[in-house]
Amino acid sequence: MTGAEISETGTEDIDAAILEIGGRARAAAAVMADVPEAAKNAALHAAAAAMRSNEAALLGANARDLAAAADRGFNSAFIDRLTLDSDRIKAMVRSLEDVASFPDPIGSVAAEWTRPNGLKISRIRTPLGVIGIIYESRPNVTADAGALCLKSGNAAILRGGSESFHTSRMIGDSLRNGLKAAGLPQDALQLVPMTDRAAVGAMLRMNQHIDIIVPRGGKDLIARVQEESRVPVIAHLDGNCHVYVDAAADLDMARAVTLNAKTRRPGICSAAETLLVDKRAHNSHLAPIVNDLIAAGVEIRGDEAAQAVDNRVVAATAADWDTEYLDWIMSVKLVNGVDGAIDHIEKHGSRHTDSIITEDPAVAERFVGAVDSAIVLWNASTQFADGGEFGMGAEIGISTGKLHARGPVGLEQLTSFKYVVRGDGQVRP
Amino acid sequence: MTGAEISETGTEDIDAAILEIGGRARAAAAVMADVPEAAKNAALHAAAAAMRSNEAALLGANARDLAAAADRGFNSAFIDRLTLDSDRIKAMVRSLEDVASFPDPIGSVAAEWTRPNGLKISRIRTPLGVIGIIYESRPNVTADAGALCLKSGNAAILRGGSESFHTSRMIGDSLRNGLKAAGLPQDALQLVPMTDRAAVGAMLRMNQHIDIIVPRGGKDLIARVQEESRVPVIAHLDGNCHVYVDAAADLDMARAVTLNAKTRRPGICSAAETLLVDKRAHNSHLAPIVNDLIAAGVEIRGDEAAQAVDNRVVAATAADWDTEYLDWIMSVKLVNGVDGAIDHIEKHGSRHTDSIITEDPAVAERFVGAVDSAIVLWNASTQFADGGEFGMGAEIGISTGKLHARGPVGLEQLTSFKYVVRGDGQVRP
Numbered sequence: 001m002t003g004a005e006i007s008e009t010g011t012e013d014i015d016a017a018i019l020e021i022g023g024r025a026r027a028a029a030a031v032m033a034d035v036p037e038a039a040k041n042a043a044l045h046a047a048a049a050a051m052r053s054n055e056a057a058l059l060g061a062n063a064r065d066l067a068a069a070a071d072r073g074f075n076s077a078f079i080d081r082l083t084l085d086s087d088r089i090k091a092m093v094r095s096l097e098d099v100a101s102f103p104d105p106i107g108s109v110a111a112e113w114t115r116p117n118g119l120k121i122s123r124i125r126t127p128l129g130v131i132g133i134i135y136e137s138r139p140n141v142t143a144d145a146g147a148l149c150l151k152s153g154n155a156a157i158l159r160g161g162s163e164s165f166h167t168s169r170m171i172g173d174s175l176r177n178g179l180k181a182a183g184l185p186q187d188a189l190q191l192v193p194m195t196d197r198a199a200v201g202a203m204l205r206m207n208q209h210i211d212i213i214v215p216r217g218g219k220d221l222i223a224r225v226q227e228e229s230r231v232p233v234i235a236h237l238d239g240n241c242h243v244y245v246d247a248a249a250d251l252d253m254a255r256a257v258t259l260n261a262k263t264r265r266p267g268i269c270s271a272a273e274t275l276l277v278d279k280r281a282h283n284s285h286l287a288p289i290v291n292d293l294i295a296a297g298v299e300i301r302g303d304e305a306a307q308a309v310d311n312r313v314v315a316a317t318a319a320d321w322d323t324e325y326l327d328w329i330m331s332v333k334l335v336n337g338v339d340g341a342i343d344h345i346e347k348h349g350s351r352h353t354d355s356i357i358t359e360d361p362a363v364a365e366r367f368v369g370a371v372d373s374a375i376v377l378w379n380a381s382t383q384f385a386d387g388g389e390f391g392m393g394a395e396i397g398i399s400t401g402k403l404h405a406r407g408p409v410g411l412e413q414l415t416s417f418k419y420v421v422r423g424d425g426q427v428r429p
Numbered sequence: 430m431t432g433a434e435i436s437e438t439g440t441e442d443i444d445a446a447i448l449e450i451g452g453r454a455r456a457a458a459a460v461m462a463d464v465p466e467a468a469k470n471a472a473l474h475a476a477a478a479a480m481r482s483n484e485a486a487l488l489g490a491n492a493r494d495l496a497a498a499a500d501r502g503f504n505s506a507f508i509d510r511l512t513l514d515s516d517r518i519k520a521m522v523r524s525l526e527d528v529a530s531f532p533d534p535i536g537s538v539a540a541e542w543t544r545p546n547g548l549k550i551s552r553i554r555t556p557l558g559v560i561g562i563i564y565e566s567r568p569n570v571t572a573d574a575g576a577l578c579l580k581s582g583n584a585a586i587l588r589g590g591s592e593s594f595h596t597s598r599m600i601g602d603s604l605r606n607g608l609k610a611a612g613l614p615q616d617a618l619q620l621v622p623m624t625d626r627a628a629v630g631a632m633l634r635m636n637q638h639i640d641i642i643v644p645r646g647g648k649d650l651i652a653r654v655q656e657e658s659r660v661p662v663i664a665h666l667d668g669n670c671h672v673y674v675d676a677a678a679d680l681d682m683a684r685a686v687t688l689n690a691k692t693r694r695p696g697i698c699s700a701a702e703t704l705l706v707d708k709r710a711h712n713s714h715l716a717p718i719v720n721d722l723i724a725a726g727v728e729i730r731g732d733e734a735a736q737a738v739d740n741r742v743v744a745a746t747a748a749d750w751d752t753e754y755l756d757w758i759m760s761v762k763l764v765n766g767v768d769g770a771i772d773h774i775e776k777h778g779s780r781h782t783d784s785i786i787t788e789d790p791a792v793a794e795r796f797v798g799a800v801d802s803a804i805v806l807w808n809a810s811t812q813f814a815d816g817g818e819f820g821m822g823a824e825i826g827i828s829t830g831k832l833h834a835r836g837p838v839g840l841e842q843l844t845s846f847k848y849v850v851r852g853d854g855q856v857r858p
Contacts, residue, residue, distance in 0.1 A: 030775075030801075033801070034798060034799060113820065115818070115819075115820055119809055119813060119818075121819060121820075126801070126831075128831050128832070129831060211831055211832075212832065232661060232832050250854070252854075253853075253854035256854060256856050257854060257855075257856055259856075260856035260857060261856075264856070264857055346459070364851075368849045368851075369463060370463060372459075372462070372555070372847070373847065374847055374848065375847065375848045375850060376847060376848070376849050376850070377849075377850040377851075377852065378849070378850070378851045378852065379851070379852045379853055379854050379855075380548055380850055380851075380852030380854070380855040380856075381855065381856045381857050383856075383857040384548060384850060384852075384855065384857050389544070389548075389857065390544075390550055390848070391542065391544055391550075402555075402557050402558060402640055402845035403557070403640075403641065403661050403832060403833040403845065404832040404833040406845060406846060406847065406848075407847070407848045416831035416832065416835060417835060418801070418802065418803055418804065418805060418835065418836070419803065419804045419805070419819070419835075419836045420797045420805050420806075420807070421804060421805070421806040421807070421809055421813060422793075422806075422807045422808070422809075423806065423807065423808045423809030423813075424682075424808055425679070425681075425682035425685060425686060425808050425809070426686075426808075426809040426810065426813065427685050427686055427688075427689035427690075427693070427809075427810045427812075428689060428693055428810050428812040428813050428815075428818065
């Protein structure tokens with residue numbers, strides 16, 4: 001760690017401290033850009049070993065954070081996310097080892113061609129530089145995000161929620177020990193030691209030393225970061241995902257996919273929030289799907305057609321169509337075919353992930369062509385919107401931005417590139 | 430055109446007018462995203478034909494701008510950039526036809542793979558959306574940038590320098606007529622009718638309707654845009670490019686490449702500004718290269734070694750190493766081998782374009798690996814840093830940013846992507 005916890009500090013002192021962290025990260029990034037994959041993998045394995053052997057100390061640090069959080073009256077979901085146990089530590093260790101096993105994107109040739117004048121142009125993947133991660137009190141983000149930044153040759157500045165301070169510091173120490181053991185600069189991974197919110201502001205302004213900010217957390221955090229940041233941000237604000245069931249949908253498939261898209265894990269960003277049903281499938285598809293959802297414990301907020309299915313369906317308000325519930329709630333309405341679905345998603349969607357269920361390829365292609373979301377699925381659950389499920393390995397998050405990274409943000413999305421041009425004395429006419 | 434020239438307007442009115450332009454651009458972008466290549470090419474060819482047949486009117490509009498500029502006492506370089514003649518109009522027409530001949534990036538599959546569960550994932554190129562172009566009084570930018578945005582399926586909002594107002598409007602009308610002739614929305618290309626600087630500010634704040642800003646012009650313009658913009662910016666601020674002549678350089682090649690890198694066109698961003706010579710090549714290489722440059726009319730600002738070559742060499746000051754002259758001036762110094770060159774470029778370079786001249790492949794690879802610039806050349810002139818020379822067709826500019834586009838920004842760099850996932854009913858376990 002770069003210093004002791006500072007809990008009462010003036011804003012100027014915080015700015016100066018963050019600037020110093022930034023300068024050290026920039027210097028470490030220059031070294032990390034050019035280290036062989038073996039050294040980065042050695043650092044990850046050493047960090048995994050350190051974390052495994054420090055399990056008792058890690059649980060102790062976590063107990064300290066948990067006690068403080070309990071005193072401050074956080075709810076059980078918050079406490080659950082903050083809690084480590086032996087299994088969760090094993091999962092973090094495994095994720096470090098997984099990232100070590102992914103191919104190193106750095107130095108790989110993304111494209112290569114030769115010009116008529118003999119110049120050979122190569123587009124080579126390089127690290128982005130310094131990545132700032134701002135996240136809430138989820139200890140695993142420290143390990144996962146730190147490992148992804150390390151493997152992609154970047155330096156990371158991590159600022160986790162203050163309630164996970166001791167736990168995150170212990171995890172960060174394991175990663176820094178791993179870097180040291182592999183002969184790499186420890187400053188490639190730094191945790192911000194200040195719990196003040198002003199430290200976040202200082203990071204968001206430090207565009208000379210941070211190349212990109214990745215916020216991980218709830219909507220308030222993302223909104224604040226997107227509003228204040230002078231550094232480019234990769235994130236998504238909302239995951240208001242839709243399932244559209246077309247008249248040509250296979251009913252069994254539509255039932256299974258909708259149920260999975262909503263209920264597998266209702267609290268993740270790729271959970272479906274709104275079900276749109278083709279009005280031509282009103283009689284055939286609407287009731288079976290809505291009844292499945294109700295049976296699974298989902299509250300349905302629907303239009304008149306949905307309300308007619310079951311008296312437990314409540315009337316949807318205008319706000320429902322724009323709401324990401326992240327909960328056991330789903331809004332349901334009839335639309336006028338695929339074009340009605342496209343219109344609704346254009347107006348109310350968040351350009352994250354949307355799915356169409358249909359057996360008609362022409363209708364499906366119309367949907368995937370027109371829906372302007374990072375991920376558009378045909379006959380599959382929205383919950384596949386995930387770097388691991390895409391085969392990209394771990395991810396640092398999902399981006400709905402149109403620049404640089406869109407969809408799952410894995411190792412390759414944490415890189416930039418440069419052109420290397422090899423000649424034999426060419427001058428330009 | 431969307432309206433008459435408005436020269437005296439309140440800031441609120443300007444904000445409202447820009448917002449209206451933005452809303453129309455957003456609607457047009459949704460249409461443009463999904464039109465076939467043939468329609469876009471037809472629009473470009475129709476625009477080229479319109480411009481060709483309107484040559485007299487275009488020269489008349491240009492004469493009006495030139496007369497106003499002469500009254501306001503602009504210098505001859507400014508007047509030259511603003512001036513159209515028959516050849517320059519032909520060049521613009523040709524550039525529209527060239528862009529029509531480039532392959533359409535939209536809809537192409539950048540990557541495709543199948544997961545073990547049968548999900549077929551495709552990464553499909555899509556337009557960025559709405560691109561704002563802010564530029565100085567260079568009429569050809571209206572045609573070139575407009576054509577690139579149109580072919581890449583984006584909507585463009587163009588705000589050129591006020592001194593080229595009538596000329597740019599006439600060029601914009603040709604493009605809009607082309608769009609209309611091809612049945613495409615004219616609002617895919619809009620010129621901002623206000624000459625007030627406040628209109629630029631309104632564009633830079635309008636992140637709900639503009640996805641990316643591309644500034645084209647001098648350093649003051651770029652700096653203002655980068656500082657003020659709430660919309661992501663693709664640009665470069667400086668092109669402080671270096672040529673490093675290693676001890677293992679072929680002397681003839683080093684002379685030819687350095688002379689070309691400086692003098693072919695000293696005013697473009699890829700012109701070399703600083704020559705670094707390996708101190709082990711002091712006796713063999715320094716004098717011949719410096720003498721070539723002096724004979725060509727280049728003022729040399731050098732360290733002691735360079736001053737010893739010729740009494741016309743003046744002493745470089747500390748500021749010289751950070752200066753992009755864009756003129757017949759070059760700074761020259763000895764460095765301690767390739768690592769000295771890398772250090773100097775790290776401290777003083779602008780991460781745009783840098784070149785090494787050497788016959789030693791190991792030294793070359795050390796340089797291209799360590800120099801963190803968008804374009805790094807080995808045995809070739811820095812003036813190849815250009816989209817056309819890279820074989821990418823026309824370019825809208827060069828980016829030194831690390832996110833999204835780096836190096837020449839051509840059609841492909843004006844795109845985003847989405848993931849299309851095709852399944853047969855997969856649900857996530």
